[in-house]
Amino acid sequence: MIQAETLDLLEWYRLCQHLSTFAATKLGAIASRQLQLPTTKEESLTLLSQTQEVYQLEQRPNGRLSFEGITDIGNALERANIGGMLIGQELLSIATTLAGVRRLRRIIDQQEDCPVLNALVEQVRTYPDLEQEIYRCIEEDGTVADRASPQLREVRGQMKVVRERIYRRLQEIINKQGGAVQEAVITQRSDRFVIPVKAPQKDQIPGIIHDTSSTGATIYVEPQSVVEQGNKLRQFRRTEQIEEEIILRKLSEQVASLFDDLEYLLAVATTIDLATARARYSLWLEAHPPRFVNLEAGEQLTLRQLRHPLLVWQQQHEQGRAVIPINVQILAPIRVVAITGPNTGGKTVTLKTFGLAALMAKAGLFIPAKEPVEIPWFDQILADIGDEQSLQQSLSTFSGHIRRIVRILEALQIDNSSSLVLLDEVGAGTDPAEGSALAIALLKYLAENVTLSIATTHYGELKALKYQDSRFENASVEFDDQTISPTYRLLWGIPGRSNALTIAQRLGLDPEIVEDARSRVGGYTEDINQVIAGLEQQRKEQEQKAFEAKKLLQQTEKFYTEVSQKATSLQEREKDLKRTQEIEIQKALTNAKTEIAKVIRQLQQGTPTAQDAQKATQALNEISAQFLPNTSAKPQKTYIPKVGERVRIPSLGQTAEVLSVSEDTGNVSVKFGLMKMTINFTEIESLDGQKVEILVKAKATPVTPPPSQTEKPPTLIQTSKNTIDIRGSRVAEAEADLEKAIAQATQSGVLWVIHGKGTGKLRQGVHEFLGQHPQVKRFEIAPQNEGGSGVTIVYLR
Structure with missing residues (x-):
């Protein structure tokens, strides 16, 4: 299939392998390596929206998505669905996955600007009851817990009693028959308790021989006196296995009953992880989101500073050489671009770079180019790149290219709605005259039937198509005549010129031979090369001027930034000065009031006389002159409304x-x-906007403290309904219990959580859970008389 061949030729699966390294889960990594391309533009837009939302979340301090606990439980779900019994570790994986997806959903639910991700997790159910039941029945090591059922607890208690009896009896035998015992230890063989006995003294300890050492010097004997107890222990062990199977099967049936929901939960987690991998890979690439344009509607394709993503990876991880970006800008009428230039000049890399950019946009990935990134959405991306020569099939290079081109044309006949065709060295591998004629005919056919085609070629005849048909455009890879090497830069509007004779002369070929060759090529070809060289020189001069203009613009922007910063600094200083003045005035008024109060108290201490009043008046005038602002200025006219106005x-x-x-x-x-x-x-x-300003006499007003900004908390009443005791629980178990308790205590508005003091790990886990819960308004450590740091009081919304 030509589409699959194209993906191989463009090394798409290598890019997918790089993408998988950014996934957080095993399922996400698998999905990344097997990345499927959407079949509709709407699917691509949805994937890009997912990538964009995760990309924005990753930039926020607390927005990074966590996939902790989420594992690949697909096989376990399938086996449970067909009636199989899951083991403890598989059940624990299901429980941790449920908890992990719930945390993931909580982070997304807290975001207000992620509609696509919110819609994705909206229908996800995480079943905290099932998670809690699994944690209740299964220990951390995957074994069934004693608390799983009364029967299991009872049989294990009986086993413990029998085991202790056996140990005591065997210890007595070891103490009495120390000379016959090889080593004073109790061990097990075939689930039976035995002691190592020296082979010559085996008759001193009669019993059942369960094993012999490799040398034959030691035999492992179960003394006759403990055989009956050993049989009992085996019966209890079988009963224990039956009880464990009952518990595991019951849990497996619960998982099976929720198969559809759990499978959907796993698919959503994988989708979000894949979107996260795309976002993180795009961030690493310094890529930007593409906008799909329609060339046929007059819009243009724009990819500035486009870099090959695989070469970027090679540069960063394999010490490859620096990646030289290319600029691609295709206007609406253009349907075919012919790229010319020398070998090893970067023509094939250009084709692959553009093809990968189209695939990345289609798959919901950002493109490593500067904004704006504008590219069409293609239904099909078809390529003929590289040499398909095969000795086994007796195919020449030309035959291999033709075979692949035939498959491309067949695919276009089936679906020709919007396609991109990439052709490398079109028409090569045969007689130049026939090859160029075939290439021209093929490109004209593509111009009629394909949205966009890009072809590389050596044929000079293809350069003239631009001047005969407005749907064609020329481009070339730049070549440095001084260093005799390509620069890998892509030049638009200028065809590539032949450099063979120049290169030959620079490399030392006899000048007579070179001149003879030039005379055989003909003056017309040389004139064309001279024109192209002049165009290239003009382009270089324009680029140099553009660089200087850009540098000047940067200097201007820097100057503007410095001026803006200084203006902002002056404004801030002015504000600070005003605040300082206001504070000083308030201090002066306060001091004045204090001094006036002293004068009043002095007058009140005795019978005031005219002399005292005169002194008081003088003191007040001094206070006024010292503390109060100068009010000698003429008062401004104030507006007072009039009757009838x-x-x-x-x-x-x-x-x-x-x-x-x-x-x-x-x-x-x-x-x-x-x-x-x-x-x-x-x-x-x-009516003309004047405000009323009334100058009223100053009245002594008591200074009252500002009203409290926080409401006095209501009286809290602790009851059994709004109290939960989680001491001794693990953090994962506690989260499930808290989820229920919060739902039940919503009406009371407050919840007491008793977690104990201990190492503080449980308290820390509880506080992290409460800090992210949408129904929790705030929480605090209880007062010392109500439990102190062993109790947390939670205020609910």
Whole structure:
């Protein structure tokens, strides 16, 4: 299939391998390596939205998505669905996956600008009851816990009693028959308790021989006196296995009953991990999101400073050489681009770079190019790149290319809605005259039937197509005549010129031979090369001027930034100065009031006389001169409304007529329509926008503290319904218990969580859980008389 061949030729699966290294889970890595391309533009837009939202989340301090605990439980779900029994470790993986997806969903739910991710997790159910039941029945090492059932607890208790009896009896035998015992230890063979006995003294300890050492010097004997107890222990062990199987099967059945929901949960987690891998890979590439354009509608394709993603990886991880970006800008009428230039000049790399960019945009990946990134969405991306020569099939280079081109044309006949065709060395491998004619015919056919085609060639005849058909464009890879090497830069609008004779002369070929060759090529070809060389020189001069202009612009921007910063600094200094002045005035007023109060107290201590009053007046004048601001300036005229005047009431959006004015109370009676009302001066203004400013006599007003900004917490009443005790639980178990308790305590508005002090690990885990819960308003450590650091009080929304 030509589409699959194209992916191989463009090394798409190598890019997918790089993408998989950014996945957080095994399922995400597998999905990345097997990345499927969407079949519709809408699917690509959805994938790009997912990538964009995760990309934005990753930039926030607390927005990084965590996939901790999420594992590949697909095989376990399938086996449970067909009636199989899951082992303890598989059940624990299901429980940790449920908890991990719940944490992941909580992070996404807290974001207000992630509609695509929110819609993705909206229908996910994490079943905390199943998770809690698994943790109750299964220990951390995967074994079934005693607490799983009363029967299991009872049989294990009986086993413990029998085992202790056996140990005591064997220890007695070892102590009495020490000479016959090879080593004073109790060991097991075939689930039976035995002691190592010297082979010559085996008759001194009669019993059942279960094993012999490699040398034959030691035999492992189960003494006859403990055989019956050993049989009992084996029966209990079988009963224990039956009880464990009952518990495991019951849990497996619960998992099977939720198969569809759990499978959907796993698919959503994989989708989010894949989106996260795309976002992190795009961030690493310093890539930008593409916008899909329509060339046929007159829009243009723009990819500035486009870099080959595999070469970027090679540069970063394999000490490869620096990646030279290319610029691609294709206007609406263009349907075919012919790229010419010398071998090893980068023509094939250009084709692959552009092809990978189209595939990345289609798959929901950002493109490693500068913004704006504008590229069409292609239904098909088809390529003929490289040499398909095969000795086994007796195919020449030309035959291999033709075979692949035939498959490309067949695919275009099936679906030709929007396609991109990439052809490397079109028409090569045969007679130049016939090859160039075939290449021209093929490119003209593609111009009629394909959205966009890009072809590399050595044939000079293809350079002239641009001047015969407006749908064609020329491009070339730049070549440095001084160093006799390509620069790998792509030049648009200029065809590549032949450099063979120049290179030959620079490399030392006899000048007579070179001149003879030039005369055989003909003056017309040489004239064309001279014209192309002139165009290249003009382009270099324009690029140098553009570089200088860019440098000047950067200097201007830097100067503008410095001026803006200085202006901002001056504004801040002015604000600070005003704040300082206000503080100083307040201090002066406070000191003045204190001094006045002293004078008043002095007058109140005895019978005031005229002389005392005169001294007090003098003291007040001194205080006024020292502390109060100078008010000798002429007072500004103030606006006072008059009866019959029309004023504006901004808060009501109305104009009204003044009925009466009271300067003592600062109120004014107004009428608008049929309504009359009395309002304060501060709520009106003149029709030309003047505000009322009344100078009233200063009155001694008591200084009252500002109202408290926090409400007094209500009286808390602790009951059994709003209290949960999780001491001795693990953090994962505690989260499931807290989820239930919060739902039940919502009406009371408060929840007491008793977690104990201990090492503080459980308290820390509880606080992290509460800090991310949407129903938790705040929480705090309880007072010392209510449990102190062993209890947390949670206030709910």
